[in-house]
Amino acid sequence: MSAEMIQTSYREALREGIRDALKRDARVFLMGEDVGRYGGCYAVSKGLYDEFGPERIRDTPLSECGFTGAGIGAAMGGMRPIVEIMTVNFSLLALDQIVNNAATLRHMSGGQFNIPLVIRMACGAGKQLAAQHSHSLEGWYAHIPGIKVLAPATLEDARGMLWTALEDPDPVVIFEHVMLYNRTGQLAADAGPVPIEGAAVRLEGTDLSLVTYGGCLFKTLEAAGQLAAEDISAEVIDLRCLRPLDDATLMTSVAKTHRAVIISEEWRSGSLAAEVSARIMEQAFWDLDAPVGRLCTAEVPIPYPKHLEDAALPQVSAIVDAAKAVLNR
Amino acid sequence: MSDTHTSAGGKLHLNRDHALHLLREMLRIRRFEERCAELYTQEKIRGFLHLYVGEEAIAVGVMQCLAPEDAVVATYREHGHALARGIDMKTLMAEMYGKQEGVSRGRGGSMHVFDAATRLYGGNAIVGGGLPLAVGLALADKMQGRARVTSCFFGEGAVAEGAFHESLNLAALWRLPVLFICENNLYAMGTALERSESETEIFHKAASYKVPAVSLDGMDVIAIEATTRQAVAAIRAGEGPQFLECRTYRFRAHSMFDAQLYRDKAEVEAWKRKGPLLRFRHWLEETHMLDAAEAERIESEVEDELAAAVAFAESGTWEPVEDLLRDVHTEQPA
Numbered sequence: 185m186s187a188e189m190i191q192t193s194y195r196e197a198l199r200e201g202i203r204d205a206l207k208r209d210a211r212v213f214l215m216g217e218d219v220g221r222y223g224g225c226y227a228v229s230k231g232l233y234d235e236f237g238p239e240r241i242r243d244t245p246l247s248e249c250g251f252t253g254a255g256i257g258a259a260m261g262g263m264r265p266i267v268e269i270m271t272v273n274f275s276l277l278a279l280d281q282i283v284n285n286a287a288t289l290r291h292m293s294g295g296q297f298n299i300p301l302v303i304r305m306a307c308g309a310g311k312q313l314a315a316q317h318s319h320s321l322e323g324w325y326a327h328i329p330g331i332k333v334l335a336p337a338t339l340e341d342a343r344g345m346l347w348t349a350l351e352d353p354d355p356v357v358i359f360e361h362v363m364l365y366n367r368t369g370q371l372a373a374d375a376g377p378v379p380i381e382g383a384a385v386r387l388e389g390t391d392l393s394l395v396t397y398g399g400c401l402f403k404t405l406e407a408a409g410q411l412a413a414e415d416i417s418a419e420v421i422d423l424r425c426l427r428p429l430d431d432a433t434l435m436t437s438v439a440k441t442h443r444a445v446i447i448s449e450e451w452r453s454g455s456l457a458a459e460v461s462a463r464i465m466e467q468a469f470w471d472l473d474a475p476v477g478r479l480c481t482a483e484v485p486i487p488y489p490k491h492l493e494d495a496a497l498p499q500v501s502a503i504v505d506a507a508k509a510v511l512n513r
Numbered sequence: 514m515s516d517t518h519t520s521a522g523g524k525l526h527l528n529r530d531h532a533l534h535l536l537r538e539m540l541r542i543r544r545f546e547e548r549c550a551e552l553y554t555q556e557k558i559r560g561f562l563h564l565y566v567g568e569e570a571i572a573v574g575v576m577q578c579l580a581p582e583d584a585v586v587a588t589y590r591e592h593g594h595a596l597a598r599g600i601d602m603k604t605l606m607a608e609m610y611g612k613q614e615g616v617s618r619g620r621g622g623s624m625h626v627f628d629a630a631t632r633l634y635g636g637n638a639i640v641g642g643g644l645p646l647a648v649g650l651a652l653a654d655k656m657q658g659r660a661r662v663t664s665c666f667f668g669e670g671a672v673a674e675g676a677f678h679e680s681l682n683l684a685a686l687w688r689l690p691v692l693f694i695c696e697n698n699l700y701a702m703g704t705a706l707e708r709s710e711s712e713t714e715i716f717h718k719a720a721s722y723k724v725p726a727v728s729l730d731g732m733d734v735i736a737i738e739a740t741t742r743q744a745v746a747a748i749r750a751g752e753g754p755q756f757l758e759c760r761t762y763r764f765r766a767h768s769m770f771d772a773q774l775y776r777d778k779a780e781v782e783a784w785k786r787k788g789p790l791l792r793f794r795h796w797l798e799e800t801h802m803l804d805a806a807e808a809e810r811i812e813s814e815v816e817d818e819l820a821a822a823v824a825f826a827e828s829g830t831w832e833p834v835e836d837l838l839r840d841v842h843t844e845q846p847a
């Protein structure tokens with residue numbers, strides 16, 4: 185890998201990933217609401233319509249069920265569709281196709297049909313969009329056997345997960361947290377595909393494991409920085425792949441730190457955070473020096489006013505407090 | 514059945530061999546379904562079982578017009594489509610039993626018949642759920658420059674689902690090679706058409722999406738074949754999706770759990786007198802294409818095929834429990 189680095193954003197990294205895929209494989213096309221002439225609701229696909237044309241950057245009507253199902257059909261018909269559902273909130277209108285078709289058809293057909301489909305969607309809160317535009321439902325999707333679920337948080341993952349997902353013969357759902365699109369940083373000029381399995385240790389530490397993903401990663405890293413100032417060494421694990429979960433990386437970390445807090449923007453009840461907590465209990469109970477902690481969103485529809493939205497979501501100070509709580513500090 | 518067999522298109526060359534083929538195909542479905550009902554009461558077949566008795570003319574008529582490379586998307590009432598499409602009755606019956614020799618490895622059962630070899634994409638048991646798949650299959654064909662047709666069967670109940678409207682709009686907007694076939698048997702489970710739709714002329718809904726649409730007698734196999742042939746030709750000529758509303762009736766209950774409290778016995782009997790097999794057979798006899806000996810020969814051959822299918826299913830094997838998780842995901846080479 186060359187050492188040359190470029191300044192880029194999460195949004196641009198995603199776009200490069202899509203452009204790269206469109207160039208690599210003539211079967212790849214992007215389909216969704218306003219992905220073409222408008223340039224994408226979050227401007228991820230801006231410019232691609234002019235570059236690749238209306239067949240491959242395909243604007244759809246407001247028909248989440250219809251075009252998601254069409255993506256499944258097109259995948260079975262030999263294409264490699266990228267379906268963009270504008271946000272996870274609207275994906276509820278496509279749940280039937282994702283859960284009843286994409287996730288089941290291979291198994292139910294006795295292995296006769298693959299669904300090599302990628303579905304991308306924005307998710308999460310933080311932009312004062314209120315209760316119907318702020319959902320974090322990735323845990324619902326991670327509940328479903330037959331699909332893989334990814335949550336790229338870093339520039340490398342934003343750039344690299346898509347191609348690997350498209351090469352996967354089975355359906356993959358990618359969640360892009362809305363608060364990440366504008367994040368900028370340095371990315372290798374020749375950055376390319378990355379694995380779509382395995383968690384990543386983003387910060388090594390010895391006193392406790394902070395387990396998170398997606399939109400909460402950078403809040404958690406900031407909290408780890410504050411903890412370090414108080415001589416608390418936090419390890420930060422980015423799950424990256426929400427299904428399947430990387431148990432080995434989690435348990436290795438807990439075996440070292442003996443304490444864990446899971447930070448996620450979901451509601452706590454029935455959450456992915458609950459699943460991770462249960463797995464640590466099942467597999468690393470005797471390594472634990474304290475009960476596993478969880479910091480999730482308050483169990484309320486996300487309110488519009490900033491002070492209430494902030495109060496509902498996991499924040500850096502609350503992560504610091506949750507970490508100290510499992511350390512009895 | 515029209516008296517002349519020229520009502521809907523009239524371009525069908527109906528020679529005796531083909532006429533007897535149509536009869537045999539419908540009879541294969543009828544006898545298969547009747548045997549399934551028996552096997553269900555014997556608990557050989559479990560789960561939900563939805564029978565196609567009374568609607569045979571539609572699958573048989575349409576399938577005559579499809580080429581091997583075309584695709585079929587069907588519903589949970591799809592045994593007839595599977596047989597008419599050319600799936601071996603043995604592997605279909607094994608699927609009913611849940612045996613691993615079944616066409617879907619026994620994984621799907623009655624409602625989920627899949628077959629890559631004949632491009633049958635289910636066996637879809639969420640009402641309306643198959644329509645977007647058909648749109649996507651056709652989109653893939655169009656984008657890859659393949660002149661194939663995707664046929665999509667659904668009941669009139671699906672017309673109330675959003676998926677129906679989204680799919681018709683997409684197919685028309687993108688001029689996709691989809692043949693939509695609405696099997697309007699007048700009841701969505703137990704809800705009569707006029708109790709669920711403000712517009713009961715289903716084909717008008719398709720026309721509102723600028724999809725050429727016709728309504729025809731779903732009990733007339735010849736009319737269905739003739740009309741389908743025209744629709745398929747239009748699709749292959751690049752004219753975009755076409756829509757057939759076939760007015761039909763299911764003679765048996767919705768499923769094996771249905772006490773049929775929602776319709777009169779007299780209504781059922783009246784429709785039975787218009788049944789596709791009865792009428793076609795009668796017409797064949799009148800026109801001297803079928804005599805008693807020939808009829809008996811066909812019945813006997815179908816009975817033999819069915820007996821062999823049941824024997825095949827009986828002697829089939831259960832998928833090992835160790836394979837439970839196989840094909841949830843594609844097995845990647847280690």
